[in-house]
Amino acid sequence: MNAVACNWHEFASSEALAAGFSAIVAGVLGDAVAARGKATLAVSGGTTPGLFFRTLSREKIDWAKVTVTLVDERFVAPDSPRSNAGLVAANLLQNEAAAANFIGLYSPSPDVESAARRADGAIGRQALPLDAVVLGMGADGHTASFFPDADDLTALLDPHANANVLPVHAPSGIEPRLTLTLPCIAQAGFIALHIEGAEKRRVLNAALDGKPDLPVRAVFDHASVPVQVFWAP
Numbered sequence: 001m002n003a004v005a006c007n008w009h010e011f012a013s014s015e016a017l018a019a020g021f022s023a024i025v026a027g028v029l030g031d032a033v034a035a036r037g038k039a040t041l042a043v044s045g046g047t048t049p050g051l052f053f054r055t056l057s058r059e060k061i062d063w064a065k066v067t068v069t070l071v072d073e074r075f076v077a078p079d080s081p082r083s084n085a086g087l088v089a090a091n092l093l094q095n096e097a098a099a100a101n102f103i104g105l106y107s108p109s110p111d112v113e114s115a116a117r118r119a120d121g122a123i124g125r126q127a128l129p130l131d132a133v134v135l136g137m138g139a140d141g142h143t144a145s146f147f148p149d150a151d152d153l154t155a156l157l158d159p160h161a162n163a164n165v166l167p168v169h170a171p172s173g174i175e176p177r178l179t180l181t182l183p184c185i186a187q188a189g190f191i192a193l194h195i196e197g198a199e200k201r202r203v204l205n206a207a208l209d210g211k212p213d214l215p216v217r218a219v220f221d222h223a224s225v226p227v228q229v230f231w232a233p
């Protein structure tokens with residue numbers, strides 16, 4: 001097993017992590033705006049990032065030049081409590097960050113396959129290459145919507161995939177999903193993994209030690225820059 005390239009940032013509390021992490025992400029986005037006149041950020045959903053989003057939303061950068069998108073999405077409408085877009089709208093696209101442009105992955109298409117094709121085009125035209133990606137991880141070792149029990153995990157984890165967005169069918173994912181592909185994530189200029197709690201730390205360490213069936217490992221193996229891990233108890 002090859003050694004993995006990552007940098008570990010440890011904080012004493014969720015509050016301290018949110019403050020430190022949001023300052024770093026704001027710095028990455030601000031640098032991109034200064035260099036290219038625009039910046040792109042892909043964020044994850046789930047239960048972990050709420051406080052980080054609310055803290056990041058108050059960072060004073062030129063948010064009108066920032067495009068925010070999602071690493072992954074449940075195939076549900078934005079008003080569903082399960083919607084990652086809804087989470088981002090309520091917590092990140094507020095305060096200073098209300099000026100940002102948002103590109104979601106969901107559309108009210110007949111099925112998740114057509115929604116993925118639509119999102120694939122929008123992401124390719126408006127969001128790539130990503131300046132920054134913020135990943136989460138489930139206790140089963142999934143990141144993005146790369147679930148260990150996904151029907152086509154091999155295609156999802158193909159580092160040479162041509163697609164930007166793929167549909168996902170995984171029993172543990174509950175609804176069908178939409179996810180950025182591994183190359184979209186791996187080629188970002190800044191790649192962060194935000195996890196909290198002892199259990200997720202144990203799972204991540206198992207993945208980094210080479211335990212099979214933990215899809216998060218693929219990001220570390222293919223990332224174009226060392227992955228920055230942000231952890232609090």
Ligand SMILES: O=C1O[C@H](COP(=O)(O)O)[C@@H](O)[C@H](O)[C@H]1O
Binds near residue numbers: 043045046047135137
């Ligand atoms: O379903 C999802 O789960 C992961 C992890 O979420 P958490 O609730 O354990 O923080 C998240 O990264 C992903 O974006 C989301 O769709």
